[in-house]
Structures are given as C-alpha cells and as structure tokens.
Amino acid sequence: xxxxPGNNPAMLQQGGIYGAxxxxxxxxxxxxxxQKDAARIxxxxxxxxxxxxxxxxxxxxxxLDTPFGLEDxxxxxxxxxxxxxxxxxxxxxxxxKLIQIIEAIEDKHNLPHDKMTIHAMIETALGVxxxxxxxxxxxxxxxxxxxxxxxxxxxxxxxxKEGSGIDLARKMIVMAAKANKIDAIDTVFVDINDEDGLxxxxxxAKQIGFSGKAVINPRQIDIIHDxxxxxxxxxxKAYRIVLEFKKNKKEGIGAFxxxxxxxxxxIMTRATQVLELANIDFNSI
Amino acid sequence: MKxxxxxxxxEYIEGIGKTDMFxxxxxxxxxxxxxxxxxxxxxxxxxxxxxxxxxxxxxxIKKTSPKDGMTxxxxxxxxxxxxxxxxxxxxxxxxxxxxxxxxxxxxxxxxNPILKYLKDGTITKIWSSGxxxxxxxxxxxxxxxxxxxxHSHGGRVRxxxxxxxxxxxxxxxxxxxxxxxxxxxxxxxSAFGSxxxxxxxxxxxxxxxVITDTMVEYPCIPISITQNFVDYVVKVDSIGDASKIATGxxxxxKSPMDLRIAKIAADVIExxxxxxxxxxxQVGAGGASLAVAKFIREKMIKSKIKGSFxxxxxxxxxxxxLNEGLFNAIFDVQSFDAAVSSSLMENSNHIEIxxxxxxxxxxxxxxxxxLDIVVLGAxxxxxxxxxxxxxxSDGTIRGASGGHSDxxxxxxxxxxxxxxxxGRLPIVKKYIHTVVTPxxxxxxxxTERGICVNPIKxxxxxxxxxxxxxxxxxxxxxxxxxxIVGKVKExxxxxxxxxxxxxxxxxxxxxxxxxxx
Numbered sequence: 001x002x003x004x005p006g007n008n009p010a011m012l013q014q015g016g017i018y019g020a021x022x023x024x025x026x027x028x029x030x031x032x033x034x035q036k037d038a039a040r041i042x043x044x045x046x047x048x049x050x051x052x053x054x055x056x057x058x059x060x061x062x063x064l065d066t067p068f069g070l071e072d073x074x075x076x077x078x079x080x081x082x083x084x085x086x087x088x089x090x091x092x093x094x095x096x097k098l099i100q101i102i103e104a105i106e107d108k109h110n111l112p113h114d115k116m117t118i119h120a121m122i123e124t125a126l127g128v129x130x131x132x133x134x135x136x137x138x139x140x141x142x143x144x145x146x147x148x149x150x151x152x153x154x155x156x157x158x159x160x161k162e163g164s165g166i167d168l169a170r171k172m173i174v175m176a177a178k179a180n181k182i183d184a185i186d187t188v189f190v191d192i193n194d195e196d197g198l199x200x201x202x203x204x205a206k207q208i209g210f211s212g213k214a215v216i217n218p219r220q221i222d223i224i225h226d227x228x229x230x231x232x233x234x235x236x237k238a239y240r241i242v243l244e245f246k247k248n249k250k251e252g253i254g255a256f257x258x259x260x261x262x263x264x265x266x267i268m269t270r271a272t273q274v275l276e277l278a279n280i281d282f283n284s285i
Numbered sequence: 286m287k288x289x290x291x292x293x294x295x296e297y298i299e300g301i302g303k304t305d306m307f308x309x310x311x312x313x314x315x316x317x318x319x320x321x322x323x324x325x326x327x328x329x330x331x332x333x334x335x336x337x338x339x340x341x342x343x344x345x346i347k348k349t350s351p352k353d354g355m356t357x358x359x360x361x362x363x364x365x366x367x368x369x370x371x372x373x374x375x376x377x378x379x380x381x382x383x384x385x386x387x388x389x390x391x392x393x394x395x396x397n398p399i400l401k402y403l404k405d406g407t408i409t410k411i412w413s414s415g416x417x418x419x420x421x422x423x424x425x426x427x428x429x430x431x432x433x434x435x436h437s438h439g440g441r442v443r444x445x446x447x448x449x450x451x452x453x454x455x456x457x458x459x460x461x462x463x464x465x466x467x468x469x470x471x472x473x474x475s476a477f478g479s480x481x482x483x484x485x486x487x488x489x490x491x492x493x494x495v496i497t498d499t500m501v502e503y504p505c506i507p508i509s510i511t512q513n514f515v516d517y518v519v520k521v522d523s524i525g526d527a528s529k530i531a532t533g534x535x536x537x538x539k540s541p542m543d544l545r546i547a548k549i550a551a552d553v554i555e556x557x558x559x560x561x562x563x564x565x566x567q568v569g570a571g572g573a574s575l576a577v578a579k580f581i582r583e584k585m586i587k588s589k590i591k592g593s594f595x596x597x598x599x600x601x602x603x604x605x606x607l608n609e610g611l612f613n614a615i616f617d618v619q620s621f622d623a624a625v626s627s628s629l630m631e632n633s634n635h636i637e638i639x640x641x642x643x644x645x646x647x648x649x650x651x652x653x654x655x656l657d658i659v660v661l662g663a664x665x666x667x668x669x670x671x672x673x674x675x676x677x678s679d680g681t682i683r684g685a686s687g688g689h690s691d692x693x694x695x696x697x698x699x700x701x702x703x704x705x706x707x708g709r710l711p712i713v714k715k716y717i718h719t720v721v722t723p724x725x726x727x728x729x730x731x732t733e734r735g736i737c738v739n740p741i742k743x744x745x746x747x748x749x750x751x752x753x754x755x756x757x758x759x760x761x762x763x764x765x766x767x768x769i770v771g772k773v774k775e776x777x778x779x780x781x782x783x784x785x786x787x788x789x790x791x792x793x794x795x796x797x798x799x800x801x802x
Contacts, residue, residue, distance in 0.1 A: 010708075013769060014542065014733065017542075017545060017733040017734055018541060018545055019545070049768075049769075050769070051765065217541065218541035218544075218545065219539065219541050219544060222548070
C-alpha cells in the first residue's frame with residue numbers, strides 16, 4: 001500500500017502506475033494544517049477524474065475529533081473509494097460513530113453500505129489493547145493497520161530500525177486480524193535508501209503474519225512484492241498439491257501423500273493461498 | 286509538399302537547394318550501392334622531421350590559412366566541459382573570417398558564447414547532430430538566414446564521405462597526444478574516452494589540428510587519431526573542465542517514474558523473443574534508458590543469459606556488465622563518463638570504434654545494423670510512432686538527433702521509453718513538432734501507463750500480451766493523456782525554415798520552422 005500525500009497533485013495523478021496493490025490518499029499526517037482544505041478538494045477531484053487502473057484506492061481521513069474529520073467524510077464518502085482509513089482508532093465506540101456518519105452520508109446519496117470498507121488504524125497503546133474488539137466490530141472493517149511512528153510516540157519509546165518496541169503490538173494486531181479473517185497491513189519502513197533493511201523488515205512482517213506492508217516511496221514496492229511473491233518452487237509444489245487433491249477427491253480418496261508426506265487440510269489451505277498470490281485460478285487446475 | 290510520412294517539406298529550400306525527400310527508412314539503401322560518389326580525401330605531404338608543434342592554438346589556426354566561407358569541424362566528446370570550440374571560433378572571428386560553416390558533431394550549452402558570432406556573420410551555416418542551449422533557441426527564432434542541418438551520427442559520416450560537408454579544418458581535442466599528432470581520449474588529465482566521432486574529420490579535413498593538455502612521449506598509445514592525418518599539434522593548459530567532461534550521468538536514477546518505466550521496458554525485452562543468448566544491446570545514459578540496463582542485468586544473471594556485444598554511447602554501468610562477463614565486448618563510439626576511459630585502456634574487449642563503423646548507412650554494414658535491442662528516449666511521439674528528439678514543447682531546438690534514427694533503423698527491437706506526459710505537457714501526441722526517427726523503425730513505446738506496440742509488429746504484440754503485460758493501443762493512451770493534461774495550445778510558426786532534419790540516408794524527413802514570437 002503506497003502512501004500519497006493528499007496535497008501533491010503530481011504524485012496523486014501517478015498513483016496507479018507503480019504497481020502497488022493499493023494506494024492511500026492521505027488527508028491526515030502527510031498534510032499540514034493550513035493545507036487540509038486544499039488537500040480534501042484535490043483528493044475529491046482526483047477520485048473523480050484519475051484512472052488508478054486496478055489499484056485499490058483508500059483515503060485516510062482525519063480523526064472525527066479534529067475540525068477536519070467530518071468535512072473529509074462529507075466530501076470523500078459520496079465518491080465511494082474502495083476504503084476509508086480511520087486513524088488512531090482506539091475504541092469500538094468511535095468506530096460506531098464513524099460508521100454511523102458514513103452510512104448517513106451513503107443514505108443521503110442513495111449509496112449501498114456494503115461497497116466501501118473501513119481500515120482501522122491502530123496507533124496508540126489503547127488501540128492495541130482494544131484491537132480484537134475493533135477488528136470484530138463490523139463487517140465493514142476489512143483490514144487493521146498499524147501506525148508504527150505514532151505508536152512509538154504514544155508509548156514514549158525510541159524508534160529503532162528493527163522496531164523491537166512495537167513488536168508485541170504488531171503481533172497482537174496480526175492475531176486480532178487473523179482471528180477475524182481480515183487483513184493486517186504492516187507499518188512503513190521509513191529509510192527509503194536502505195533496501196536491505198526494508199527487505200529484512202518485510203520478511204519479518206510476512207513471517208509473523210502481516211498480509212501486506214505500507215510504503216512511502218514507490219521504489220519500495222518491488223522489494224515488498226518480491227518478498228511476498230512465492231518462489232517458483234513454492235508455486236510448483238502448491239500446484240502439484242492442488243492437482244493431486246482434486247484427482248484424489250474425484251476418486252473418493254480423502255487423505256493422500258506426496259513424496260512420503262501426508263497432505264492434510266492446513267497444507268491444502270496454504271497451497272491455495274500460494275496459488276492465489278501467484279494469480280493462479282484454483283478452478284483452472 | 287508532404288513527404289511519405291505526411292510532413293510538409295518544400296521541394297526547394299532557400300540556401301539549401303532542391304529537396305531530396307524522405308522515401309522510407311530503408312528504400313534508398315535497398316539496391317546495395319549509392320548513386321552519390323564518395324569524394325576523395327585530401328592528398329597531403331610533409332618532408333621528414335619537420336615539427337608539427339605550434340606554441341598556441343592561434344598560431345596553428347593561422348598556419349592553416351583560414352578563409353571566408355570555410356568549414357570548420359569539432360567533435361563533442363568533451364560534452365559540457367569543452368572549451369576548444371568556443372576558443373577556436375573566437376580566434377577565427379578575431380582574424381576577421383566570415384561566413385564560416387560550423388560542423389560540430391553536436392553543440393551543447395557550453396558553446397553558448399558563440400551565439401554572438403552567429404549574429405555578426407562569422408558563422409552563417411551549421412551542420413550538427415544536436416543543438417542545445419542559447420544557440421538552439423536563437424536558431425529557432427531565426428538568427429541565421431540559412432537553415433541549420435540536423436543529421437544523425439551515421440548521417441554525418443555519410444555527409445562528409447559524399448562531400449555534402451566539405452571540411453577545410455578539423456580541430457580535434459584529445460586528452461593525450463604526441464608531437465606527431467597521434468592522439469587518444471582514453472588517458473591524460475582530461476580523459477573522456479572514445480574519439481569515435483572525430484575519426485571521419487581526421488580523414489577528410491583538408492587540415493587537421495590536434496590540441497591537447499597532456500603531451501606524452503612518442504608514441505601516444507592507444508592511437509585513436511593517427512599522425513598521418515595530422516598537420517599541427519598544440520599543447521594548451523586545459524582542453525576543458527574535467528568535472529563537466531565526466532558528467533556523472535551514469536548513476537542509476539532514483540526517480541520512481543523512470544524506474545517504473547525501465548522495469549516495464551525490461552519486461553518487454555524479456556518477453557520479446559529476442560532475450561536469448563548472444564543478443565546485442567544498446568541503451569542511453571540518462572534516466573529510464575540507463576535504468577533498463579540495471580533490470581536487464583538482473584534478468585541476465587537470473588536467467589544465465591550471456592549477450593554478444595554492447596554498442597554505442599558507453600556508461601560505466603555497462604562496463605561493469607562487461608566485467609561481470611554478461612557480454613563479450615563493448616563497441617564504444619562515445620564514452621559517457623570518464624570512468625569508462627580506463628576500461629578502454631585496459632580491457633581488450635572494450636573497443637573504440639569510429640562513427641563510420643558505428644552507424645554510417647553508406648557502407649557494407651555498420652554495427653547498428655547488427656543490433657538486436659536498443660532502448661531510446663523521446664521528447665514527443667505520435668500515433669504512427671514517429672519520434673521527435675530535437676524540438677521541445679515550445680517548438681524550439683533543444684535536443685539531439687544523435688544516434689537515435691541510426692540505431693532505431695538497425696535494431697531488431699527498438700524500444701522508446703518516456704513518460705506519457707511531463708508536468709502538464711503531453712509526450713504521446715496526435716501531432717509532434719518534428720520527426721527525427723520514422724515510426725516504421727520504432728517497435729514499442731513504453732510509458733508508465735502502458736505499452737504500445739507498433740501495429741507493424743503483431744507477433745511482438747502477441748508475445749507481450751501472452752506474458753500478461755499491459756499492452757494497449759497508442760490512440761487510447763493518447764486520449765487518456767489528453768484527458769489528464771487537457772488540450773495543449775499549439776505552437777505557432779512563421780513560414781521561415783530554420784532547420785532541416787536529414788534522415789540518415791541524406792533525405793529530408795522534416796523541417797523546423799521559425800517559432801512566432
């Protein structure tokens with residue numbers, strides 16, 4: 001997920017070209033206070049006029065406790081981007097308020113309630129403590145994300161490259177997301193020139209279960225894709241598992257082995273996920 | 286009248302004569318020989334042990350007996366660090382020489398100071414592969430009565446061979462030379478690499494001056510310029526600004542946009558059917574073009590593919606690829622940074638070649654003819670894939686034809702890489718200001734918003750589609766760009782022709798008209 005400042009027209013119009021799976025048009029932290037109105041108008045017009053191709057489009061609004069949050073929603077929600085990202089989510093009560101306002105706007109414009117989803121962003125210690133309830137609260141919440149910089153500040157700890165201070169939070173967020181079968185998106189890696197550091201951080205994020213990672217520079221996208229993309233060997237293996245599974249199922253055989261290893265349900269699930277990442281249709285096998 | 290690609294070119298141009306119209310990229314070459322005869326190079330003589338050394342450039346120039354109406358030539362291997370061209374023209378101007386034809390292989394911003402000599406009649410005609418800076422702007426505004434002639438690198442050799450450019454004096458800057466005029470660009474304090482463009486001047490100019498800031502003991506090795514063609518040798522303190530000679534343009538870009546375009550271009554190459562062992566390759570120095578080399582390098586290592594040769598303008602990045610064993614050889618007509626010079630000296634598979642061997646269309650096969658893949662830039666491209674690399678969005682001359690049309694004509698796969706728009710200026714357009722490279726020699730356009738394949742290459746389009754690449758019609762891309770940036774107000778011109786764009790075979794592919802103020 002590529003972050004794009006909402007007040008930068010040059011970057012906004014190019015949002016769809018870098019191959020990111022999703023882009024985040026930011027009205028919050030990337031925009032200075034005296035630029036908030038301009039950014040909101042710009043993002044609104046960009047949503048109306050620019051083709052982002054197959055990239056998922058998400059808009060990060062300001063929190064409803066700020067003077068800008070409500071106006072952001074009033075301008076952006078009628079345009080129904082793929083998702084609204086809500087910053088500094090701490091409790092289900094504020095999530096309920098957000099959804100109530102969004103749905104009122106949608107009703108006003110005769111828009112459905114099931115199209116635009118919500119990404120709840122966890123950036124405080126309280127948010128981390130409540131993350132399971134937040135993830136569970138509504139079907140509209142289809143992703144939980146972590147804001148590493150703000151969380152570090154909230155916890156009053158030093159930001160480090162390996163992010164040891166927020167490690168527990170990252171794992172709790174992943175667990176809450178997985179428990180509710182929704183996506184967990186990792187925080188950004190801020191040093192854009194440290195490609196090796198980004199790779200290590202992304203490998204770790206993948207290892208602990210994040211389904212993706214946010215980036216602040218398009219140059220970071222390929223490394224993240226590279227880490228998340230299954231290897232040719234993994235794809236071949238997954239293909240073989242699914243192929244054998246389908247063959248055996250046809251013949252009424254439940255359990256079977258490949259190269260002496262038992263293939264059970266979790267392995268099948270994993271194989272299917274690998275094929276999904278490789279853009280291979282399960283039904284085509 | 287309109288030529289074969291629909292460009293309005295008069296049949297007769299004042300100061301030039303009857304126009305030889307462009308008839309297609311390879312039409313004129315098809316029969317295998319050329320009707321234009323090759324003119325004989327001058328016969329010169331010198332008695333033994335006479336010194337060629339002159340104390341100053343002025344003394345050397347005076348010895349060549351310059352006269353009104355002469356043609357004087359230079360090479361542009363010193364890039365924006367050159368201080369020989371301006372100094373030489375100043376000397377000629379101070380001698381009162383008028384009506385000079387300037388035949389520099391290219392003109393850059395560093396040559397801005399000669400603008401006053403275009404205004405006062407010292408220089409009245411220009412042949413060059415490119416004109417940048419104040420001179421390009423002034424020419425576009427009509428400072429000269431006779432149109433400048435823009436040629437390609439290969440076309441320049443052809444024009445000299447056939448006597449269209451008749452060199453009276455060649456002033457050849459070299460980073461090292463000996464007392465007889467054997468010279469090189471590969472070592473010395475101002476080392477710049479290959480002297481490929483100067484080779485033809487050396488052979489055909491009636492008089493040749495070699496100027497250097499590093500005199501070495503006889504013989505100067507390696508010998509790029511040979512003593513049998515050299516009349517005078519001058520030692521000066523400096524031939525140019527070494528920091529600008531070594532432009533450092535060979536670092537891989539960090540621009541996300543250029544990297545994105547380059548990555549797509551590398552994917553195109555990978556799935557073109559030509560990314561096979563033994564392929565030959567050429568990329569430019571800047572932005573997206575050089576970045577393609579980075580991605581191709583990664584793909585070559587991953588696929589264990591070894592190429593045949595790298596051609597053209599050479600960067601230290603492709604020298605590294607040679608040293609890694611990814612290619613067998615580099616043929617170097619022009620080195621883009623000083624770091625390349627040491628490779629030229631030390632690596633026998635890094636070979637300096639003259640422009641004639643590089644790209645002259647009038648011979649039995651220049652090296653561009655042997656190219657598999659070339660990656661080129663563009664200032665503008667139209668719906669027929671015709672490319673402009675000479676005039677900017679304001680219609681003024683600001684670029685260079687260089688080897689663009691030479692390599693596009695020769696390569697099996699010509700890829701043009703450019704953003705679909707820059708700022709608010711469309712690059713993919715219905716109508717472009719000037720055509721330098723005809724669309725029939727361009728196979729693919731790669732932009733950040735997709736890949737457009739020339740309809741003359743349906744198999745290539747099929748290959749790329751099968752590979753899942755984002756292939757789309759150039760018309761759709763142009764419409765999308767126009768929707769984003771809006772319709773641009775067209776530049777207005779007068780009827781005066783200020784420049785002629787020669788195709789590499791000497792025919793006229795387009796003209797450049799004076800921009801209305």
